[in-house]
Amino acid sequence: MLMKATVNGSDVKTAGITLHNLQKRYGNAMAVDDVSLSVSPGEFISLLGPSGSGKTTTLMMIAGFEMPDSGRVLLGDKDITRLPPHRRELGVIFQNYALFPHMTVVENVAYPLRMRRMAKAEIETRVHRILDQVHLGALASRYPHQMSGGQQQRVAIARALVFDPPVLLLDEPLGALDKKLREHLRNEIKTLHKDVGKTMIYVTHDQDEALAMSDRVAVMHEGRIRQVSAPKDIYRRPADLFVAGFVGEVNLIPVKLKSGIVHGPAGESLPSPPWQDADRDATLCVRPEHLRLEASAGSSGGIQGRISGMTFVGDATVLEFRSETGLQLRSKVLNVSDHSMEVGDPCVASWVANDATILTD
Amino acid sequence: MAGTMSSMAIKGRAQSSRPWPTPWAWLLLPGSVFLVVLFVVPLTGLLLLAFGMPNWTLANFSRIGDTPVYLTVMRNTLEISVTVTALAFVLSYPIAYALTTGGMVLRTFLLIGVVLPYFTSTLARTFAWIVLLGRNGVVNQFLLELGWVSQPIPLLYNRFGVILGMTHIVMPMMILPMYTVMSSIDPKLMRAARANGASPLAAFLTIFLPLSLPGLIAGVLLVFIYCLGFYITPALMGGLSDVMITMAISSQILEQLNWNFGAALSVVLLLAVLSLLWVGSRFFPIEQLLGFSDGKLGSSVTRRQIGAKMLMRIGSAANALDRWLPSMRGRGVPILASFLAVLLLLPVLIVAYLSFSASSYFVFPLPGYSLRNYEAFLFDTLWVRATFTSIRIALMAVAMATALGAMLAFGLSRGAMPGRGTMIALLLSPIIMPTVIVAVATYFLLARWGLQGTEFGLALGHAVHAIPYVVVIVVANLRDLNPSYERAARSLGAGPWATMRTIVAPLVLPALIVASFFAFLASFDDVVYVLFLGIGKITTLPMRMWEGIRQDISPTIAAVATLQMLLATIVIVVGTLLRRQKKT
Structure with missing residues (x-):
């Protein structure tokens, strides 16, 4: 079922993607292990994970370049699992763009339309319309190697969109570029998503990219999806230790959960959100910017220790903290006002109860 | 980057664990x-x-061992191949080195000097040497003219001629694998060595030479094998006492029609080549030179360490000597390499020049130009x-x-x-x-x-x-x-x-x-x-x-x-x- 959504007052062809229990095995290694995911029409979702987490394999199964061993891929409500890639009508933007080196910009962008045996005049209007849209009209007769990285990305986008696919798949398109350009192009893709309203599935290993661009982020590890949530929840409510450690910096405090109270390494009670389960060992996660180092303990408790280091990083200062039991923690404080802490000062580390997350895996 | 690696890792896994x-x-x-x-x-x-x-026998092989003639043939083959390989190595290294480190102009010139002879037929190049070295050949004409000799000296149909001709023909084969490996050496390493206090010579001995070793081994090996099985040039330029194994094979098969014995000689040559290749492959994956670079160089690392240690000692000694060594300001190698490249090109160029002769003999310089040939x-x-x-x-x-x-x-x-x-x-x-x-x-x-x-x-x-x-x-x-x-x-x-x-x-x-x-x-x-x-x-x-x-x-x-x-x-x-x- 293709949906017609309305963006900027015009109809847009878009569709959702659903993955049902996808599995892909290479020899003995599970590349993708029971991945299920439902992407709504017009949504921007990122598959985020380290090398070998199965994110690219998952994307390639959606695109049709890899066959899943089991499971299904749905476009809208149509099963496309066994459809060859050229019949899937999905736009794909490849790593390094894969612009055809022997074709000019126009020829590259016209390629999908020629493959669809569209009339010449129609091809010409469509190609020029989309080239104007991405501000490349003037470079139409250039070859890919004569263009900058940013221009190449726009050609790749134009080529993937010119046949009006309902979904756009992006395989680390910014992977090979330098940091400044990445940030610029990231915004361009984000704006593009707003303008065209297509469903976008974006593979990346860069957490900043994923958090900044996505409606939802699916964090993958060892072939499995560990968590699918809005960027804010991925960051603030990680589902497990892997997600907590992979997305952003985190302090991990080993704790004991006992009759409703969280006990720290030295047995002290610590601030934490309420939890329902039975007594057990667990890990408490606190982001450095949530960790406060103060001269005396507040009412909800904290960990006793000293400041063991201090690093100025421009907008913020990173304070190293060492507890009496030897636990190392980091606190990040924005440099909005001078603070009077010195290395060696005794202090108490604490946080607002709701800023911490209890993980029991 | 990590994304490339992840897809590559998966691919590698797919290749290694998918046996079908x-x-x-x-x-x-x-x-x-x-x-x-x-x-x-x-x-x-x-x-x-x-x-x-179908009548199994070892007689053909024992005949090789029993006949002094064939032992002489084996000795000839070995002597000539070793000499040619050694000469080609010494002469090729400066060219390969200059080809790697030289400027644009030098490199283009050297590349022409190496590649053009390489792709010109062996026969044409051998012919060029025959024209040059013959009794009335260009070289003898020169020597007579200069008065250095009173009568033509025999340069052809003897050991000298064979070795000269063969060395000339195999040199490009030696240079190209050397060049392939040398050009993959990061020039920054040499700078790092210099920054760490190595003189140019010491940096060369401790960094460049050990890293270029695989190319040298491969070049020597390929050329030596080629020499063992070389037929055209020895057959055309050698004397009666310079019979190599290939000539013995050809005479058994084509003239004596003794197929079994000819086959036995071929098997001896084949075994020699195969065992050389086996030994060589322990040091360097030879297929890599021919463009299949998916093998790892790592396997030879331990064996190379011994050589590298020795070079390190020589290198530090060279460093100490640096102050007393004469300085060519780095121009010595390019000049030598250019000279050698000219020698590589010269024979064929002289033949091309002589082909426009108006005379029916090879006279140098030409008495007149014509297209009669x-x-x-x-x-x-x-x-x-x-x-x-x-x-x-x-x-x-x-x-x-x-x-x-x-x-x-x-x-x-x-x-x-x-x-x-x-x-x-x-x-x-x-x-x-x-x-x-x-x-x-x-x-x-x-x-x-x-x-x-x-x-x-x-x-x-x-x-x-x-x-x-x-x-x-x-x-x-x-x-x-x-x-x-x-x-x-x-x-x-x-x-x-x-x-x-x-x-x-x-x-x-x-x-x-x-x-x-x-x-x-x-x-x-x-x-x-x-x-x-x-x-x-x-x-x-x-x-x-x-x-x-x-x-x-x-x-x-x-x-x-x-x-x-x-x-x-x-x-x-x-x-x-x-x-x-x-x-x-």
Whole structure:
């Protein structure tokens, strides 16, 4: 079922993607292990994970370049699992763009339309319309190697969109570029998503990219999806230790959960959100910017220790903290006002109860 | 970056743990069958023949050991091969070094000096030396003129002539693998050594030399093997006391018609080559030089350490000596290299010059210019017929080699299957194995099918010889052909066939053209296969040159040799142009 959504007052062809229990095995290694995911029409979702987490394999199964061993891929409500890639009508933007080196910009962008045996005049209007849209009209007769990285990305986008696919798949398109350009192009893709309203599935290993661009982020590890949530929840409510450690910096405090109270390494009670389960060992996660180092303990408790280091990083200062039991923690404080802490000062580390997350895996 | 790595890691995993052949790998089938039938089977047959099949015996081998003549032949072969390899090594290193480190102009010049002779037929280059070194040759004319000698000195048909000619011919073969490895050395390493207090000489000894060692080993090995199986130049330039094993083989097979004994001699040569290759492969994966760089260099690291330690000691000693060493300000090597490159080019250039002579003798300098040698070539029906025979055979060989080689290349670069390493070894052996042995073995096989002395049979032999060139060139090109182009095409709506037509074919075509040009050249310049497979019935252009050189050294041959050189130049230029076009 293709949906017609309305963006900027015009109809847009878009569709959702659903993955049902996808599995892909290479020899003995599970590349993708029971991945299920439902992407709504017009949504921007990122598959985020380290090398070998199965994110690219998952994307390639959606695109049709890899066959899943089991499971299904749905476009809208149509099963496309066994459809060859050229019949899937999905736009794909490849790593390094894969612009055809022997074709000019126009020829590259016209390629999908020629493959669809569209009339010449129609091809010409469509190609020029989309080239104007991405501000490349003037470079139409250039070859890919004569263009900058940013221009190449726009050609790749134009080529993937010119046949009006309902979904756009992006395989680390910014992977090979330098940091400044990445940030610029990231915004361009984000704006593009707003303008065209297509469903976008974006593979990346860069957490900043994923958090900044996505409606939802699916964090993958060892072939499995560990968590699918809005960027804010991925960051603030990680589902497990892997997600907590992979997305952003985190302090991990080993704790004991006992009759409703969280006990720290030295047995002290610590601030934490309420939890329902039975007594057990667990890990408490606190982001450095949530960790406060103060001269005396507040009412909800904290960990006793000293400041063991201090690093100025421009907008913020990173304070190293060492507890009496030897636990190392980091606190990040924005440099909005001078603070009077010195290395060696005794202090108490604490946080607002709701800023911490209890993980029991 | 990490994303590339993740997809690569997955791919690597897929290749190592998937024992069954992938669809691409099936493309290897036709070519491998062809090579097994026309290369492996004949070599096996040769082995059986040497052991007297069907009356098994070791008599042929004991005869080699019992006959002093053959022991002398073995000694000659070894002496000449060792001398030539050593000379070629010493003379090649400066050229390879300058080729790597020199400026644009120097590098272009040196590359021409290496590549042009490399692709000019061995026959033409040998002919050039015969013209230069003969009793009334250019060199003797010079020496007489200068008054340094009172009568012509014998430079040809003796050990001196053979070694000079062979060294000249194998040098490009030594330089190219050296250059390949040297150019992969990061120049920053040398700067780092200098920054750490090494003098230029010490940096060279402790950094550059050890890192270039694999290339040196490979070059020495390939050249030594080539010398052991060298036929054309020793046969044409050697004296009666310089008989090498290939000449003994050819005389047993073609003149004495003693196939079993000839086969036994071939097996001795074959075993020598195989054991050398085995030893060599412990130090360096030889296939890497030919463009298959997926092997790891790591295996040889430990063995290299011993040598490296010694070099380190010499290097630090050199560093201490630095103050007392004379300084050439880094110009010594380029000057030496340029001089050597001129020597590499000179023989063929002199023959080209002499081909325009108005006289029917080789006189230097020319008494007058004329095209009479070219006219003699063009208006002689025998020469013209030989040329057309060569073209016919070459076209047949090119068609087979290009089709099969391209499929093999695709299968190798894209497919995964068990025994891929063996496959590569099999593919490359036809150019590493001595041509004489392969030709003899193929001759026995074709004789069984009644294809000896037919143009098709000869073309089959040439195709086996040309396939490795095609594979190497196409594989190198396919490495640049990113599979994501094909994926992009598929995602944009192109079916498998349309992807092939619009993306793969246009991107691979230049390489295929270059490959078929080189395959053509390999067939067009060959004389060894013709000698054995043609059984006197087929006269190709090189065959006619060969006969001409053995009978009278007519100046018409100079014209033909010059035309051959011109053909090589055209092939090189076309190859370079197509490669450049691909980049723009």
